[in-house]
Amino acid sequence: MKRYTLTPYEQACPGTREVYDEFLRLSGAAEPPVWMLSLGHNPTLIKAYWEKTRGCLLEGELPHVLKEMTVFVVSRVNGAEYCSACHAHSALQLDPTLSYHDLVTILDPDSAVPLPPSHRVALQFADKMARDANGVSDAEFQALADAGFSDSEVKELLSVIDLAMMFNCYTSGLRLPLDPQYKALVDG
Structure with a gap:
């Protein structure tokens, strides 16, 4: 159907x-x-x-590439193929030094992806939020602050995670097909 x-x-x-x-x-x-x-x-x-x-x-204070990576990470956790492909495409356009494989493995403990330490902390936070928002501890919020994120940037990060969750639900529920440029990335 x-x-x-x-x-x-x-x-x-x-x-x-x-x-x-x-x-x-x-x-x-x-x-x-x-x-x-x-x-x-x-x-x-x-x-x-x-x-x-x-x-x-x-718009906002956080780097655009970090936002795209955040949506990618959340979407991968949720198995949202459309959003994963769309935001991988965007992240790779913003940072051509990265590969699709880099994005897929970015949170692996042995990942050699060149990433600012603060970005890794933000992506780990996004991963945790996508898996269990109610289980996120004060220590994980403190880790964001310790990595240099302001209160405003933390709320912006939460908004990006929320956006990803909303679109994951929407695109997966409708089973939207991939745009050709996203399909080429995933199939390549």
Whole structure:
């Protein structure tokens, strides 16, 4: 059973086209991604998803590449193929010194991936939050502070983790197919 309908640009209402246009302008992409097209039927819903995405990923104090890696880590924990592939693609575009294999193994204890120590702490925190948010201890929050994250940055990190969880549920529930550029990354 197909669980979604895609609304291409030509068939979208003006409110949806506004969101598509802003995404295309900010991302430099040639077309909106599948996740966005799947929301295109409802201008209110797509606007809400886009504003949360833009606010959590494209704005704020944390480095964009760290945010993309965070979504990747959370998505891998949740088995969310679409989000894992999408955010691996984004992270690799932001840091071409990394490989897909680097991202997959980034939290392995023996990982040699060159990463600022604070980023490793943030990604370990994201992994723990995705596995058991209620089990995260004060010590794990303190580790973020000790790694140099301000209170504002910690809340931003939590917002990125929340964004990932929301999209993991949405894209996995609908079983959205991978965009061609994401599929090539995973299949490569």
